[in-house]
Amino acid sequence: MAEPKKKTSKANTRSRRHQIKMTKPAMIYCEKCHQPKLRHHVCGICGTYKNKVVLATQEVVEEK
Numbered sequence: 001m002a003e004p005k006k007k008t009s010k011a012n013t014r015s016r017r018h019q020i021k022m023t024k025p026a027m028i029y030c031e032k033c034h035q036p037k038l039r040h041h042v043c044g045i046c047g048t049y050k051n052k053v054v055l056a057t058q059e060v061v062e063e064k
């Protein structure tokens, strides 16, 4: 198996890793309840996706 010729220095490792950053999640506002939600995800508050109820959330259960 191929082996690295030299040990990577701490400075090199750190300078490479300083570029690795967390990115903000793509947030949008729900069309129904206007609360922030993740894009391409079911809304956790009203349980809808593309204006269709797909999840029974606390709100829906209490209404019944």
Ligand SMILES: [Zn+2]
Binding pocket: 030, 031, 032, 033, 034, 035, 043, 044, 045, 046, 047, 048
């Ligand atoms: Zn919603």
